[in-house]
Amino acid sequence: MEEPATGGVRRARAAIGRAVRSTLPGRVESRVEPRRDDRAVPEASVARLAVYLRVLSQLAEQGVVTVSSEELAAAAGVNSANLRKDLSHIGSYGTRGVGYDVAVLVERIEGTLGLTRRLAVALIGVGNLGHALAGYGGFTTRGFHIAALLDADPARIGEEIAGLVVRPVAELPDVVRELDIAIGVIATPAHAAQEVCELLVDCGVTSILNFAPAVLAVPDGVDVRKVDLAIELQILSFHEQRKLRPISGTALEEVG
């Protein structure tokens, strides 16, 4: 049922932390007891939390103090029950009959996403896209700052973009160490992506955002997220194609 209202959050002190989680097929004999790791926030929820955070920030700016799950869900484009469940994962407390305190929710979500400290980002590849990313405002907001730009092209070294000087990719190890880089953004051509990725991993970077149209192979423990423009378009194309012909088995409209 409900959790005991007395006291604050008191989740089971879920046992030990990160044991080696091998996602390899055919778990030979790992007795990695799946202890209901109840602290885990589902991946899908994490993505939405970021959306809620954005909406909440806007509400806060507008001076809104309280918001119901229904309102927030509508603004975020999700089902309200889904939103409540998402929030329940981070142990958030709303007030029944009232809603959620905007400020409290912002703080909680920021805490969950680790946005209280500012992570340093290194951007590798300042070509067409990388150049834009370096100056993209949305990047520097809340919790991140681009700390370094690198490129393999000698012609680009030394160029200044958004207040940063482009350094040779060979200096990546130094850059990561000196600037405490936590996230690597790959905006190189596809053929260079895997190599750069390995370089990042060797330097100890375990979070990578990949804009190159290539599948990256990484060891366990490294998180890669990819943004693939061509694929997004192709998915839209698929649906577009579907709209043209109503397929419905029967009723064949002779569409000129």
Next chain:
Amino acid sequence: MEEPATGGVRRARAAIGRAVRSTLPGRVESRVEPRRDDRAVPEASVARLAVYLRVLSQLAEQGVVTVSSEELAAAAGVNSANLRKDLSHIGSYGTRGVGYDVAVLVERIEGTLGLTRRLAVALIGVGNLGHALAGYGGFTTRGFHIAALLDADPARIGEEIAGLVVRPVAELPDVVRELDIAIGVIATPAHAAQEVCELLVDCGVTSILNFAPAVLAVPDGVDVRKVDLAIELQILSFHEQRKLRPISGTALEEVG
């Protein structure tokens, strides 16, 4: 406003079909083709098909004629059973004991994704990011071509980018009609996104790729996919935070 739209693809769940109670999508072996509604390819599969296509194209260039599900899956970074199931959705035929013919597979996937014709894309917002997208090679490859650039800023009108002249966003209706725009790409600031989106929809564009950090509300029947850089970073941040502290409570100073 009213009907919120989520990120990802928001598909009109047309209430057309009668309650298809087919609990068993069991393969009907009759050649009579009942209600072939099961032609639907799962959304998740569509995204992967695009990835397979890229890998297959590379293989084809290398002169590879045949590939097994195991090899292709490894190159695409997925489970081989998953890949085979994906392919089974598009009715692909491999050869048992041998594998798949690369050329045939490329053709089939392109057909499924509707990449045989070239869809015209209109890009609205040629600021930092839009500018880069206009010149981004990955965009124009295979099946798409940016046919028009538009912006609301008078200062940008007339500027030439990648061989195209920037036109005022007010001309969108004409542009869509004249150039037969199928996909709209929104690369405006967040505050303008919803307005531009509605303009696109009014013009009859039903496929939208949104780069603005805003939740778009669209009517049923319109597909929206979003690419949100800040959210990608925040997801990585979440996992990064996870790596640092072993699980346990959300906040160290938690209440009592």
Next chain:
DNA sequence: TCGGTTTTGTGAACGCATTCACAAATGGCT
């Protein structure tokens, strides 16, 4: 204090997606 109204938090149902596991098909070899 009490009943009415609102809204949260969550068990349970549901549906989609992934993975397993194996029969069926195919080609090669003797």
Next chain:
DNA sequence: AGCCATTTGTGAATGCGTTCACAAAACCGA
């Protein structure tokens, strides 16, 4: 031809995520 090695295609099992539905709070007004 017959057997063996290989690989597909897919039912079944499993897992994950979303949605439903409702009891449990919390506030309010009389």
